[in-house]
Amino acid sequence: MSSLLLRILYGFSPPLHRQLFKWPFVLAAGKKDLIDLPVLNEEDLEEQFVRGSGPGGQATNKTSNCVVLKHTPTGIVVKCHQTRSVTHNRKLARDILREKLEVEYKGEESELLRRQNESIQRKQVKRRKVNENIEKKRRFKETLNAEDFGFKSQEP
Amino acid sequence: MTSKTMWLLGRLMHRHRGGLKLSSFVRSASCTAEGAVAPPVDSSVTAEQAVRLWAQHFTLHGISEPLLSSQYIIAHVLGRKTLDGVDRRRLKDPLTDTERVSVWKLCTKRLTSMPVQYVIQEWDFRDLTLKMKPPVFIPRPETEELVGLVLEDLRLIRGESYGTDLRCLEVGCGSGAISLSLLHSIPQLRVLALDQSQAAVCLTRENANRLGLQDKLEVQHLDVMGDTDALLSKCGPVHFLVSNPPYLLTQEMQSLQTEILRFEDHAALDGGLDGLSVIRSILVLASKLLKERGRVYLEVAPCHPPVIRQMIEETMPGLLYLETRCDLTNRRKKVKQV
Numbered sequence: 001m002s003s004l005l006l007r008i009l010y011g012f013s014p015p016l017h018r019q020l021f022k023w024p025f026v027l028a029a030g031k032k033d034l035i036d037l038p039v040l041n042e043e044d045l046e047e048q049f050v051r052g053s054g055p056g057g058q059a060t061n062k063t064s065n066c067v068v069l070k071h072t073p074t075g076i077v078v079k080c081h082q083t084r085s086v087t088h089n090r091k092l093a094r095d096i097l098r099e100k101l102e103v104e105y106k107g108e109e110s111e112l113l114r115r116q117n118e119s120i121q122r123k124q125v126k127r128r129k130v131n132e133n134i135e136k137k138r139r140f141k142e143t144l145n146a147e148d149f150g151f152k153s154q155e156p
Numbered sequence: 157m158t159s160k161t162m163w164l165l166g167r168l169m170h171r172h173r174g175g176l177k178l179s180s181f182v183r184s185a186s187c188t189a190e191g192a193v194a195p196p197v198d199s200s201v202t203a204e205q206a207v208r209l210w211a212q213h214f215t216l217h218g219i220s221e222p223l224l225s226s227q228y229i230i231a232h233v234l235g236r237k238t239l240d241g242v243d244r245r246r247l248k249d250p251l252t253d254t255e256r257v258s259v260w261k262l263c264t265k266r267l268t269s270m271p272v273q274y275v276i277q278e279w280d281f282r283d284l285t286l287k288m289k290p291p292v293f294i295p296r297p298e299t300e301e302l303v304g305l306v307l308e309d310l311r312l313i314r315g316e317s318y319g320t321d322l323r324c325l326e327v328g329c330g331s332g333a334i335s336l337s338l339l340h341s342i343p344q345l346r347v348l349a350l351d352q353s354q355a356a357v358c359l360t361r362e363n364a365n366r367l368g369l370q371d372k373l374e375v376q377h378l379d380v381m382g383d384t385d386a387l388l389s390k391c392g393p394v395h396f397l398v399s400n401p402p403y404l405l406t407q408e409m410q411s412l413q414t415e416i417l418r419f420e421d422h423a424a425l426d427g428g429l430d431g432l433s434v435i436r437s438i439l440v441l442a443s444k445l446l447k448e449r450g451r452v453y454l455e456v457a458p459c460h461p462p463v464i465r466q467m468i469e470e471t472m473p474g475l476l477y478l479e480t481r482c483d484l485t486n487r488r489k490k491v492k493q494v
């Protein structure tokens with residue numbers, strides 16, 4: 001997950017057909033790696049903390065600290081157990097959810113999707129170039145060897 | 157089989173097979189308390205394979221969270237906190253001899269139901285990584301929320317940068333999780349932390365040193381249920397008191413999971429018949445130690461809030477019950493009093 005920075009300048013309401021969700025959007029400006037992500041309303045979220053079976057608290061010693069976050073207006077669910085701290089998992093779950101909402105909301109116009117596709121294409125171009133270089137070097141070596149033999153066979 | 161027998165067998169095999177490289181075949185012969193033996197391994201085992209192998213082995217022996225345990229231990233040996241943090245390609249490489257020996261040693265400890273946090277001797281709490289050492293109580297995720305609540309409340313009362321000159325008392329510091337977390341977030345805070353366990357006092361001091369917070373934290377070996385006057389003479393007035401005290405009912409102790417019963421300090425869990433014996437002492441101390449409009453933040457059992465409210469209203473005129481908050485699982489409660 002690429003790091004995404006957000007600077008809050010002002011909010012504005014989304015196009016009419018999406019007014020149902022009433023998200024304030026946040027404009028990001030300045031650095032080119034900033035993407036505008038939807039702001040989350042805690043009232044729209046249902047959060048669950050998976051601790052396995054047992055009473056919880058002092059009475060339980062489990063390492064599982066998975067956070068399950070559901071965005072009720074869209075039904076999108078995010079699970080996160082990337083770190084050993086539940087506080088961090090809660091933050092990360094919200095970050096992931098915001099990215100998913102950006103794609104959900106923007107659809108084809110999604111900035112995230114566009115950047116992901118660009119990144120994939122860049123990698124493909126790079127791989128093609130690497131392969132071409134390897135091929136060139138291989139051919140060059142072949143010609144060298146051929147010359148070598150040719151030279152040797154000319155020796156008296 | 158004892159390791160002596162293994163060595164002997166090994167020498168015989170070596171003589172018999174000439175060029176056979178013994179180092180390529182290692183059988184761990186250590187036994188656990190219940191007689192569970194570690195699985196055999198050869199030197200080509202990859203990290204991925206080791207995770208699966210040990211997850212299966214834990215499952216076979218009824219160890220809880222078999223896959224997670226395996227993942228956390230092996231990630232730790234590979235220098236990461238979680239398996240996600242290990243490079244994909246690294247997982248498919250064979251473990252080095254050192255890594256393999258380490259994984260087998262640590263996972264064998266887990267076979268005794270030793271909590272993962274004690275096996276790898278560390279765990280995370282909010283932004284901090286703390287050293288863990290049996291039998292000092294392992295901080296629970298619910299307590300991370302208590303710290304969040306305290307910080308939020310302090311910002312409300314004292315402003316976004318927590319004001320000036322803030323003093324706090326923590327009762328039952330354990331590994332130092334709560335105190336150190338607060339100190340990490342509030343630079344001007346000074347904390348006095350108490351614990352009735354010398355091991356906890358030592359571990360808290362060690363964690364404070366590792367985090368460079370030792371100048372802001374004083375740790376004392378004191379029992380809050382001991383003589384109040386002696387306590388008061390050692391603790392100055394504070395702006396707030398925080399604690400995750402033992403709050404389990406004695407009768408609940410026997411049904412706890414093996415990890416807890418066998419390895420964690422029971423005194424850190426057992427709150428007496430009603431689970432309130434330590435809480436009661438803390439509140440009595442608070443009523444004498446808190447500055448004007450100071451606050452107490454406690455993590456307690458789900459059944460406690462109404463009882464505590466009544467206790468305060470009837471027997472502690474200096475305190476006022478403010479609020480009960482539920483944790484994420486809606487089970488544990490956090491109570492606030494002033």
